[in-house]
Structure formats: structure tokens, C-alpha cells
Amino acid sequence: MMITYEWRGDFDNAALNALHADGLGYPVAATDWRARVGRHSLGWVCARQDGALAGFVNVAWDGGAHAFLLDTVVAPAYRSRGVGTSLVARAADGARAAGCAWLHVDFEEHLRPFYRDACGFEATAAGLIALRN
Template sequence: MTITYRWRGDLDNAALDALHADGFGHPATGTDWRTRLERHSLGWVCAGEDGALAGFVNVAWDGGDHAFLLDTVVARDHRSRGVGTRLVEVAAEHARAAGCEWLHVDFEDHLRAFYLDACGFRTTAAGLIAL
């Protein structure tokens, strides 16, 4: 089947909650994703196949030059098929079209090859405080 990618695509809170929980290894939380996304995001990309949510990435921003990828996730049965890379490409295209000059992402070390090699990010110095 064909996977479609939609910028600011319509999404079902329960479907995204289940995908997020599965992808990040935690129980579903009942998060109202739609409200959160509308309030804080430049946009998001939904990957779908046969009406099911196959992947997702959130693009938060500072209202100016900087956009940030959050919650990049691909359904387990769709991994290693280029879905995540295409999600990031679509997110970058739309952030650029919105006037952003930089797209940031934080990631755990096991995702290094995905973000640096497959998606073309480069390493930078950054800081983090656990709250």
C-alpha cells in the first residue's frame, strides 16, 4: 500500500496516543494531542496507510527562525521503510516555507544514525537540564 504524508493532517487523539505509547514504551496517557498541537506547534506531519496512523512528527517553534522536532515516531510494522526519514523531510519543507532558518532536534544516542545520516542533521554543542 501507499503511505501518504499530510502536513497538519487531521488526527485522532486515541490513535496518536497509542502510537506514541507504543513508540516510546509507556502506557497510553489519554493526552489531548489536538489541543496541544494547535496551541504549541507550527505544524505536524502524519503518515498514514489505509486510514491508519503509521507515523508522526511534531514541529514546535519559537514563532521566528527556529523550529524543533518533537515526538518523531513510526509504527513498529512500518519501521525501516523510510517513513521516519520522509516525515522529517516533509517537516523541514514546511518549516522552511514558514520562514524558519533552523530545524533543531534532540535525540538519544541510538538514534544518531537516523538523524545524522538518514536525515542530514549535523552535530552541534547543546545543553540540557533535567527538570
């Protein structure tokens, strides 16, 4: 199995919506990902096998030193094979090449081993305000 990775890789909305539904257990949405990343993202990384989208991560930014990982997803069939850590590593490379000094990520507690242990993120103090109930 040869997985390829591409910074700012081409994708279609239907494939990315299907990947998010499969990978995160959500119903298939009709999100216009191309418009969203075009407006708000420094870049993104697509993982593919034989042309099929196997994983994705979005890299938002503040236009300066800070980049933020969002929407990290790997199709269940490709998990536990290093695809997620490779997506994050390539996202970090893309943010570094763009001049960012920091890469941030927020995650749920069950993802701590992935982000902290496998990807090397350090713990930081942070805050959060819920804007919707």
C-alpha cells in the same frame, strides 16, 4: 504499501496516543494532542496507510527562525521503510515554507544514525538542564 503524508494532517487523540504507546513502548496515555499542537506547534506531519496512523512528528517553534522536532514516532510495523525519514523531510519542508531558518532536534545516542546519517542533521554544541529528577 502506499504511505501518504500530510502537513498539519487531521488526527484524533486516541489514535495518536495509541501510536505513541506502540511506537515508544509507553502505556497508552490520555494526552490531548490536538490542544497541545494547537497551542505550541508550527505544524506536524501525519503518515498514514489506508487511513491508519503509521507515523507522526510534531514541529514546535519559537515564532521566528527556529523550529524544533518533537515526538517523532513510527509504528513498529512501518519501520525500516523510510517512513521516519519522510516524516522528517516533510517537517523540514513545512518549517522552511513558514520562513524558519533552522530545524533543531535533540535525540538519544541510539538514534544518532537515524537523525545524523539518514536525515542529515549536523552535530552542534548544545546544553541541557534537567528540571525534574
